[in-house]
Amino acid sequence: MRAAIRVASLLSLIFTSGQALAGYQMNLSPGVTTFSQGAYEIHTLVLWICVVIGTVVFGAMIYSIITHRKSKGAVAATFDDNTTIEIVWTVVPFIILIAMAIPATRVLLAMEDVSNSDMSIKITGYQWKWHYDYNVGEKAEDISFFSNISTPDARSLATSMNVVKDENYLLDVDNRMVVPVNKKVRLLFTSSDVIHAWWVPAFGVKKDTIPGFINESWINVPEPGVYRGKCAELCGTNHGFMPVVVEAKSEEDYAAWVASQKTAAADVAASANKTWTKDELMAKGKTAYATNCAACHQANGEGLAGVFPGLKGSAIAIGDIARHIDVVIHGVSGTAMAAYAGQMNDVDLAAVITYERNAWGNNAGDMVQPSDIKAAR
Amino acid sequence: MSSSNNQDVYFIPEPSKWPVVGTIALTTSVIGAVNTIHSGELSLLLPVGLLLIAYLFFGWFGAVIKESMDNCYNEQVDRSFRIGMLWFIFSEVMFFAAFFGALFYARIIVMGWLGGSSNNAMTHELLWPAFDAVWPILTNPDNVKYVAPAEKMGAWGLPAINTAVLLASSVTVTIAHHALRAGHRKPLIMWLAITVALGIGFLFLQVEEYAHAYSEMGLTLDSGIYGSTFFILTGFHGFHVTMGTLMLFIMLVRAIKDHFTPEKHFAFEAVAWYWHFVDVVWLGLFIFVYWL
Amino acid sequence: MSAVIEAHDHHDHKPTGIGRWLFSTNHKDIGTMYLWFSFIMFFIGGAMALVIRAELFQPGLQFVEPEFFNQMTTLHGLIMVFGVIMPGFVGLANWMVPMMIGAPDMALPRMNNWSFWLLPGAFGILIASLVMSMMGMGSAPNFGWTFYAPLSTTYGPDSTDYFIFSVHMMGLSSIMGAINIIATIMNLRAPGMTYMKMPIFVWTWFITAYLLIAVMPVLAGVVTMMLTDRNFGTSFFDAAGGGDPVLFQHIFWFFGHPEVYIMILPAFGVISQIVPTFARKKIFGYSSMVYATASIAFLSFIVWAHHMFTTGMPVEAELFFMYATMLIAIPTGVKVFNWVSTMWRGSMTFETPMLFAIAFIFLFTIGGFTGLMMCITPADFQYHDTYFIVAHFHYVLATGAAFSIMAAVYFWLPKWTGNMYDETLGKIHFWLTTISANVLFFPMHFVGLAGMPRRIPDYSLQFAEFNQMASVGAFIFGFSQLIFLYVVIKCIRGGEKATEQVWEGADGLEWTLPSPPPFHSFTTPPQVK
Numbered sequence A: 001m002r003a004a005i006r007v008a009s010l011l012s013l014i015f016t017s018g019q020a021l022a023g024y025q026m027n028l029s030p031g032v033t034t035f036s037q038g039a040y041e042i043h044t045l046v047l048w049i050c051v052v053i054g055t056v057v058f059g060a061m062i063y064s065i066i067t068h069r070k071s072k073g074a075v076a077a078t079f080d081d082n083t084t085i086e087i088v089w090t091v092v093p094f095i096i097l098i099a100m101a102i103p104a105t106r107v108l109l110a111m112e113d114v115s116n117s118d119m120s121i122k123i124t125g126y127q128w129k130w131h132y133d134y135n136v137g138e139k140a141e142d143i144s145f146f147s148n149i150s151t152p153d154a155r156s157l158a159t160s161m162n163v164v165k166d167e168n169y170l171l172d173v174d175n176r177m178v179v180p181v182n183k184k185v186r187l188l189f190t191s192s193d194v195i196h197a198w199w200v201p202a203f204g205v206k207k208d209t210i211p212g213f214i215n216e217s218w219i220n221v222p223e224p225g226v227y228r229g230k231c232a233e234l235c236g237t238n239h240g241f242m243p244v245v246v247e248a249k250s251e252e253d254y255a256a257w258v259a260s261q262k263t264a265a266a267d268v269a270a271s272a273n274k275t276w277t278k279d280e281l282m283a284k285g286k287t288a289y290a291t292n293c294a295a296c297h298q299a300n301g302e303g304l305a306g307v308f309p310g311l312k313g314s315a316i317a318i319g320d321i322a323r324h325i326d327v328v329i330h331g332v333s334g335t336a337m338a339a340y341a342g343q344m345n346d347v348d349l350a351a352v353i354t355y356e357r358n359a360w361g362n363n364a365g366d367m368v369q370p371s372d373i374k375a376a377r
Numbered sequence B: 001m002s003s004s005n006n007q008d009v010y011f012i013p014e015p016s017k018w019p020v021v022g023t024i025a026l027t028t029s030v031i032g033a034v035n036t037i038h039s040g041e042l043s044l045l046l047p048v049g050l051l052l053i054a055y056l057f058f059g060w061f062g063a064v065i066k067e068s069m070d071n072c073y074n075e076q077v078d079r080s081f082r083i084g085m086l087w088f089i090f091s092e093v094m095f096f097a098a099f100f101g102a103l104f105y106a107r108i109i110v111m112g113w114l115g116g117s118s119n120n121a122m123t124h125e126l127l128w129p130a131f132d133a134v135w136p137i138l139t140n141p142d143n144v145k146y147v148a149p150a151e152k153m154g155a156w157g158l159p160a161i162n163t164a165v166l167l168a169s170s171v172t173v174t175i176a177h178h179a180l181r182a183g184h185r186k187p188l189i190m191w192l193a194i195t196v197a198l199g200i201g202f203l204f205l206q207v208e209e210y211a212h213a214y215s216e217m218g219l220t221l222d223s224g225i226y227g228s229t230f231f232i233l234t235g236f237h238g239f240h241v242t243m244g245t246l247m248l249f250i251m252l253v254r255a256i257k258d259h260f261t262p263e264k265h266f267a268f269e270a271v272a273w274y275w276h277f278v279d280v281v282w283l284g285l286f287i288f289v290y291w292l
Numbered sequence C: 001m002s003a004v005i006e007a008h009d010h011h012d013h014k015p016t017g018i019g020r021w022l023f024s025t026n027h028k029d030i031g032t033m034y035l036w037f038s039f040i041m042f043f044i045g046g047a048m049a050l051v052i053r054a055e056l057f058q059p060g061l062q063f064v065e066p067e068f069f070n071q072m073t074t075l076h077g078l079i080m081v082f083g084v085i086m087p088g089f090v091g092l093a094n095w096m097v098p099m100m101i102g103a104p105d106m107a108l109p110r111m112n113n114w115s116f117w118l119l120p121g122a123f124g125i126l127i128a129s130l131v132m133s134m135m136g137m138g139s140a141p142n143f144g145w146t147f148y149a150p151l152s153t154t155y156g157p158d159s160t161d162y163f164i165f166s167v168h169m170m171g172l173s174s175i176m177g178a179i180n181i182i183a184t185i186m187n188l189r190a191p192g193m194t195y196m197k198m199p200i201f202v203w204t205w206f207i208t209a210y211l212l213i214a215v216m217p218v219l220a221g222v223v224t225m226m227l228t229d230r231n232f233g234t235s236f237f238d239a240a241g242g243g244d245p246v247l248f249q250h251i252f253w254f255f256g257h258p259e260v261y262i263m264i265l266p267a268f269g270v271i272s273q274i275v276p277t278f279a280r281k282k283i284f285g286y287s288s289m290v291y292a293t294a295s296i297a298f299l300s301f302i303v304w305a306h307h308m309f310t311t312g313m314p315v316e317a318e319l320f321f322m323y324a325t326m327l328i329a330i331p332t333g334v335k336v337f338n339w340v341s342t343m344w345r346g347s348m349t350f351e352t353p354m355l356f357a358i359a360f361i362f363l364f365t366i367g368g369f370t371g372l373m374m375c376i377t378p379a380d381f382q383y384h385d386t387y388f389i390v391a392h393f394h395y396v397l398a399t400g401a402a403f404s405i406m407a408a409v410y411f412w413l414p415k416w417t418g419n420m421y422d423e424t425l426g427k428i429h430f431w432l433t434t435i436s437a438n439v440l441f442f443p444m445h446f447v448g449l450a451g452m453p454r455r456i457p458d459y460s461l462q463f464a465e466f467n468q469m470a471s472v473g474a475f476i477f478g479f480s481q482l483i484f485l486y487v488v489i490k491c492i493r494g495g496e497k498a499t500e501q502v503w504e505g506a507d508g509l510e511w512t513l514p515s516p517p518p519f520h521s522f523t524t525p526p527q528v529k
């Protein structure tokens, strides 16, 4: 039955898709930075060279296929080599290759020059979210945050049917990376677990984030706007759900954003000192769970058989509270279960643990306060 | 089996069960090995598989030896065997090349990057500021997860003796070969026996060295890249010496049974080549793992 | 050298029953087993591709969980590469190399059989992990056919260790197969068959065999390091202990890049046999074909890091690997030009093998062009890990390597079975396959350039149309292969009898043997002038 509905919805999509989703793109976009434009130019050059060579080669072949056929009475010639022409078709491609290599080298050298930047941002890949840290290098600001896909439900077959298919489906995040325009921003890439790749096509930057190493690149965005990209290196189950969103702001707007981030951080710090009610914790916990934990343990708490354990009815989630807190904040080393102490604040941790202990029929009944987390850290 | 050493005859072996036995043996062993690793206790499949592998070797080589003794092989077959053995040894060279490659890459490139060279200044500054890029690594980047050894494995103690032992064994096996070609059976057996003894001696010293590394130096498989490359290279080499010694031993038995003639003794030569190869690998190890 | 076959007691009797296959020492029977194995794996790997295409038919998740999707991608890639293309070519080599050089069989027939029988063991292990996964026990390999660390080491599922040993077994099989081919070619050529008289197919396989011996052990080495990293505490691929995940990629691609030429050089050989036959004209530039093949093989060892431009190598390395890779276009171009020149002023007919060969030249060249685009480092920053790459390698692998195997099967099937295949059905198969393959793979260029990453189970809306197109093409492509299966079975069971020469323009020792050839190909070495 369910399969039938799916097939029907597939068929209806074929017929409606034409009008609904007009305006698709077939070529590389020139983008907005010197990198992306450089890549675009060299792409166009090489593409056309290939088209020309292809036309010549295929043209000769098609001509031969049409005219030199037995059915037309063609009689096979007997030549089987010709040194001159063989030298020609070795040397000419070589010259063409040199003609391609020169601009390619020029573009590449410019890209790899990270000197004289105005500010730096450290970008860390996590399974399956990004972390942006402004607290490095020149003009360090005490700002850092995680950036998660804004529609966590899209990640699972069980929940995805009702996902709103908006223009930015799979391309939106909760917290955007923000940069000022017309500044050379140095980007430092690393990872906390597996290799990811941070990619924004409009910038022409794609760099692997390698655990234990730092790669560098830079951008200088000329105009304000929102630029979208994705993780481009297979990084596990939810590799397809790791969007990158960068917002470039004018100098003033950027300054305002920096200020607002600082106030927000102060608010969070304050809220960690108050005592929360269970309902508040459950509500906050539900969102925190969807964002941080559902990728593995699934929205219904049942996990994925053999890969990620279910939390519904799990001995830890309804058992000793201290053990539960310990698993979540320190992780289980050697498994995909990371230590969340550094990834979430006290309030969210308290909320998410409370939620796990009381959702999906789990009936521990107790709750965890931010102060408990602080003590357990 | 009448057609003695007839050069005009192609030899094609009869249908044989050994290949299929080989597959079953290997499949059983590897499943057994993984099950053992995962559960931490011996899976029955592993010993069964290993026994099957032993059965395979005895059976298959036994069949070949019989055919050879029955003079089924002409020169052409002999050449095929030689080509086969040479390229098999080449494939072994490439197997070690992978590990040597890893060693050089780790020593030259990774070391530098973790220490901040080339385009990795920030790697050092932000991630591993305390890391000191000297080989061998006596303090790992994360010295809690991987505890580095207290000292480097020196070259001039046991390893130097082992080098001498292996080099000597390469000489003795050559002397044995000369004896064989000259048709002198007694010296053949004697020099071959000495070679086997040297092989065993090498292995004995190697075990000694490992024991020392583990119990006194803290140099283990999990002591970081130094320990990793050290043990994978010397370990696989040691494994090859073991196989080589075993093969030499079988040659010894066959020499005693008078299987070889001054003209026809491919098996002996193949083993000698293999032994020289193991020796050359050791020289590489001695220079790059122990000495430099 | 006059010769009779010495097969111990019973001469020229074909062994019968299951034992004929299990215990075989006959190059034709082993070749047949390789080819059937490859065909079966093609359906299994293809079925996985159809799962992928079904899921990608429209945005949103419809059929499988992302975790399972990753397993499909991984096993599809592994099976197609190691289970279809490589065994397919080894099967062709087994059948044809001895016949082409005038030998009775392969040089080391028992080892030949072992090379084959290792494969069912290796793939049995691999596929068992998928079956377990579908039954809810653990996960099959899910880290892509390139199994990058640390996704496959620290984060790999338990089945990874089985996978590692299965790769070891595949490697053993390939190495022994390659040694056998080298020994056969070096040692069993008929009198007068000098190296520069060998058919191009034999040459390409000769060189391929060297590639195999050089790189399969390296693959074995790298999976061994994975095994110890996963289970015995080593830190080859972990910076915390002084290792580097990128080290994995270097070693993998040192194997992996030559590997892609392992999958295309024999294809070049096949095409170089077919085109002259149906153009009724000698191959143009025989010796430059040989030298070009050797140059490609040599260059393939020094270009591996073009798969790793985004890993942050120093710029000097990026430049080196870009330049070295570009050079491969030259010898490959020589081959393409030679084929065109062979056709030029020939007297062509267009039976199914020739159609597939021509399609190969067109489509492989397109794939080669995109390859050239990707080796331009700054542009590759945009292409890397997108569907543009997926388009590239399906053009060279599916419409390249796989097409050449289909061409070869049609070309040699009459020789193998003694019967002509059904030409009409063959042509229908060809046209359906070629058109649908382009419907399937061409749109991938567009979505790739527009920014669709590979290895994702779900995508954003702007990629919808082209993905639909590709999925439709995929299903037509897939089901067209049932025609192929039917043609092959029909041909085995009967049909118009084939002559010795089979094709009017066919030239070479294999065409002097009866169709089907006797159990031991040449019991008397033929004299080659």
Ligand code: HEA
Pocket: A049, A050, A053, A057, A093, A094, A096, A097, C146, C260, C261, C263, C264, C306, C307, C308, C325, C326, C328, C329, C330, C332, C333, C334, C336, C364, C365, C366, C367, C368, C369, C370, C371, C372, C373, C374, C375, C376, C380, C383, C384, C385, C389, C392, C393, C396, C397, C400, C401
């Ligand atoms: C049969 C397999 C096969 C073959 C033959 C090739 C051939 C080539 N490949 Fe391809 N490649 C793959 C299989 C293959 N590849 C696979 C499987 C991957 C992906 C792996 C993965 O990540 O999963 C890949 C990925 C891949 C990448 C990595 C992309 C990335 O991940 O970012 C690159 C980059 O340089 C590349 C380049 C090339 C080049 C330059 C050739 C050249 O050999 C092509 C040469 C041919 C021509 C150029 C056409 C004919 C020539 C002429 C007509 C002459 C005149 C032409 C000019 C002078 C322009 N390939």
Ligand code: HEA
Pocket: C042, C043, C044, C045, C046, C047, C049, C050, C052, C053, C073, C074, C076, C077, C078, C080, C081, C084, C085, C143, C144, C145, C146, C390, C394, C397, C398, C401, C402, C440, C454, C455, C456, C474, C477, C478, C479, C480, C481, C482
């Ligand atoms: C030789 C190699 C080869 C061949 C022939 C193919 C053939 C096909 N490939 Fe494959 N492909 C690879 C090698 C190959 N592929 C590799 C190496 C990868 C990379 C993997 C990775 O990223 O790690 C890849 C990845 C890959 C992807 C990207 C996946 C991703 O990034 O997530 C896609 C997506 O469309 C795809 C599709 C197809 C399709 C539709 C075919 C079609 O040609 C298949 C045709 C179908 C059939 C032949 C099936 C016939 C079946 C039936 C008729 C049904 C009946 C079934 C039974 C009886 C069992 N392939």
Ligand code: CUA
Pocket: A125, A126, A128, A195, A196, A197, A231, A232, A233, A234, A235, A236, A238, A239, A240, A242
């Ligand atoms: Cu992160 Cu893919």
Ligand SMILES: [Cu+2]
Pocket: C256, C257, C260, C303, C304, C306, C307
């Ligand atoms: Cu490559």
